Amino acid sequence: MHPGSSRLGGTALTLAYDRRVIAEDLTVAVPDRSFTVIIGPNACGKSTLLRALSRMLRPSTGAVLLDGRDIHEVPARKVARTLGLLPQTSVAPDGISVAELVARGRYPHQGLLRQWSREDERVVEESMAATGVADLADRPVDELSGGQRQRVWIAMALAQQTPLLLLDEPTTYLDIAHQIEILDLCARLHEEQGRTLVAVLHDLNHAARYATHLIAMRDGRVVASGEPASVVTADLVADVFGLPCRVIDDPETGTPLVIPAARRRSAAPAPEPA
Amino acid sequence: MALLGVVLLLSIAVGAKSMPLGDVWSGLLHRDATEYAVVHRMRLPRTLLGLIAGAALGVAGAVMQALTRNPLADPGLLGINAGASAAVATAAAFLGVTAIGGYVWFALLGAAVVTALVYAVGGGRGATPARLALAGAALNATLYSYVSAVMLLDTASLERLRFWTVGSLASADSATVTRVLPFILVGLLVALGAARPLNALALGDDAARALGARPALIRAAVIVAVTLLCGAATAACGPIVFVGLLVPHLVRALTGPDLRWLLPYCAVLAPVLLLGADVLGRVLGRPGELQVGMVTAVLGGPLFLWLVTRGRVAHP
Numbered sequence: 001m002h003p004g005s006s007r008l009g010g011t012a013l014t015l016a017y018d019r020r021v022i023a024e025d026l027t028v029a030v031p032d033r034s035f036t037v038i039i040g041p042n043a044c045g046k047s048t049l050l051r052a053l054s055r056m057l058r059p060s061t062g063a064v065l066l067d068g069r070d071i072h073e074v075p076a077r078k079v080a081r082t083l084g085l086l087p088q089t090s091v092a093p094d095g096i097s098v099a100e101l102v103a104r105g106r107y108p109h110q111g112l113l114r115q116w117s118r119e120d121e122r123v124v125e126e127s128m129a130a131t132g133v134a135d136l137a138d139r140p141v142d143e144l145s146g147g148q149r150q151r152v153w154i155a156m157a158l159a160q161q162t163p164l165l166l167l168d169e170p171t172t173y174l175d176i177a178h179q180i181e182i183l184d185l186c187a188r189l190h191e192e193q194g195r196t197l198v199a200v201l202h203d204l205n206h207a208a209r210y211a212t213h214l215i216a217m218r219d220g221r222v223v224a225s226g227e228p229a230s231v232v233t234a235d236l237v238a239d240v241f242g243l244p245c246r247v248i249d250d251p252e253t254g255t256p257l258v259i260p261a262a263r264r265r266s267a268a269p270a271p272e273p274a
Numbered sequence: 275m276a277l278l279g280v281v282l283l284l285s286i287a288v289g290a291k292s293m294p295l296g297d298v299w300s301g302l303l304h305r306d307a308t309e310y311a312v313v314h315r316m317r318l319p320r321t322l323l324g325l326i327a328g329a330a331l332g333v334a335g336a337v338m339q340a341l342t343r344n345p346l347a348d349p350g351l352l353g354i355n356a357g358a359s360a361a362v363a364t365a366a367a368f369l370g371v372t373a374i375g376g377y378v379w380f381a382l383l384g385a386a387v388v389t390a391l392v393y394a395v396g397g398g399r400g401a402t403p404a405r406l407a408l409a410g411a412a413l414n415a416t417l418y419s420y421v422s423a424v425m426l427l428d429t430a431s432l433e434r435l436r437f438w439t440v441g442s443l444a445s446a447d448s449a450t451v452t453r454v455l456p457f458i459l460v461g462l463l464v465a466l467g468a469a470r471p472l473n474a475l476a477l478g479d480d481a482a483r484a485l486g487a488r489p490a491l492i493r494a495a496v497i498v499a500v501t502l503l504c505g506a507a508t509a510a511c512g513p514i515v516f517v518g519l520l521v522p523h524l525v526r527a528l529t530g531p532d533l534r535w536l537l538p539y540c541a542v543l544a545p546v547l548l549l550g551a552d553v554l555g556r557v558l559g560r561p562g563e564l565q566v567g568m569v570t571a572v573l574g575g576p577l578f579l580w581l582v583t584r585g586r587v588a589h590p
Contacts, residue, residue: 054484080485087484089478091478094531096530104473104477107470107474108485157484160484160485
């Protein structure tokens with residue numbers, strides 16, 4: 001595949017919940033083997049776009065294409081073997097063990113006639129090893145910490161063995177150390193396993209550091225897309241987020257680093273608290 | 275399984291006139307034995323009915339708990355059995371339908387209407403356990419007062435349905451068993467077929483769809499199964515509470531949350547509980563007997579409280 005190719009994208013999408021239109025005439029492409037991150041202010045439609053790309057939401061007009069076919073015309077099971085999703089909210093049944101939960105990722109590979117196999121066993125073990133939860137295999141999921149639990153859910157998505165993996169705000173509700181841990185894990189899955197990742201992230205600096213391709217959205221439109229170095233500029237951040245800032249080089253990685261402008265510099269000094 | 279075998283034998287042996295196991299055996303096998311009539315005309319149908327009705331209620335409770343992600347879901351508590359009862363009472367009082375062959379259809383209809391209603395009122399996906407249980411309790415109360423009113427107005431149907439409304443296996447004959455058996459078998463098959471998709475759905479709608487499952491289809495299948503199971507069981511033996519609630523919780527402690535294990539175990543253990551309660555009712559109520567619905571209610575209440583206080587009520 002040449003660098004410009006894309007297995008997943010949407011053309012002329014209108015996305016709406018009931019009658020509330022979130023986005024109109026939206027066209028996006030996820031570059032193959034990229035780590036694509038969608039950014040934008042709250043309610044810009046970034047999670048909605050991810051839901052459409054993962055066929056959780058059917059577009060009112062336009063089509064999401066997976067390998068050139070309308071994703072809603074591909075059988076559900078086939079899609080589930082190509083494209084995995086880590087939803088924003090999932091429920092772990094009480095008392096389920098880590099290994100059992102990860103094993104449920106094998107669902108689209110099984111059927112009435114094709115039950116649990118050696119292959120399933122192997123994939124589940126690999127997925128737990130890749131996410132560093134192998135030691136927790138027999139522990140109940142509800143006893144784990146937030147960061148551990150998120151890694152278990154990612155392991156479940158990995159067990160689905162999909163070349164494409166979509167993640168809806170995978171770092172929300174995690175403290176900074178666990179956020180970095182999850183993003184490092186994503187980067188490893190992208191680099192070492194060659195998976196195409198698409199994530200919605202809130203933190204611009206995380207997005208700029210980890211993404212190979214950024215999609216910046218505002219008001220249901222794509223404002224800019226491309227490499228982080230070309231997308232994350234002071235002008236764009238001001239335009240998309242309405243935030244005055246400076247953009248410097250991240251001293252660790254050389255990627256763009258957004259430094260919000262200090263309020264005091266432009267405004268009068270705040271009065272001392274009484 | 276062994277437990278089920280023991281209870282099956284007990285259920286045939288114990289009654290107003292108990293017989294030793296040797297007689298049970300000869301009564302089962304030898305047409306000329308004196309016990310043949312008792313065993314074949316009364317005890318055997320009663321035991322078979324307990325077996326299939328128990329399995330129906332246990333499995334229905336388990337799939338309802340899984341579908342609603344609600345540990346309090348039970349065909350009795352959510353009013354589904356009451357819906358079937360109300361439909362049967364209506365049919366008996368106003369339409370003159372008194373044979374099982376006729377009112378099994380009304381029971382199914384009543385169960386279907388209440389299943390749909392409680393699901394809609396309870397808020398479908400967004401339902402909290404409390405909200406669903408409250409919706410069920412309200413429906414339950416309304417429907418049972420309706421059943422009582424119908425029976426008071428019409429003494430003839432009161433006489434016919436008096437035992438039936440508390441839940442009883444006593445009126446079982448082989449016609450009843452053969453009439454409801456097909457419905458229960460289909461219901462059980464649909465429920466067992468839904469076990470694997472329900473496992474996926476247990477992770478949340480989005481996660482299930484991401485795995486390639488189809489939540490709407492699964493819900494429809496489960497509602498059909500619950501309607502068949504509860505409608506047929508209620509038509510045959512009246513509304514029986516707590517079996518569908520308790521058994522899945524007890525079994526879950528044994529098998530964990532995987533429905534592919536949970537459902538078959540429920541199908542075996544629920545009849546053990548139901549027939550055990552029925553046998554107990556025959557022993558305690560001598561020389562008459564206590565209706566099994568009363569026994570399960572009296573035993574089930576405290577048992578459930580015990581489970582709750584021990585923290586064993588897990589979300590499915």
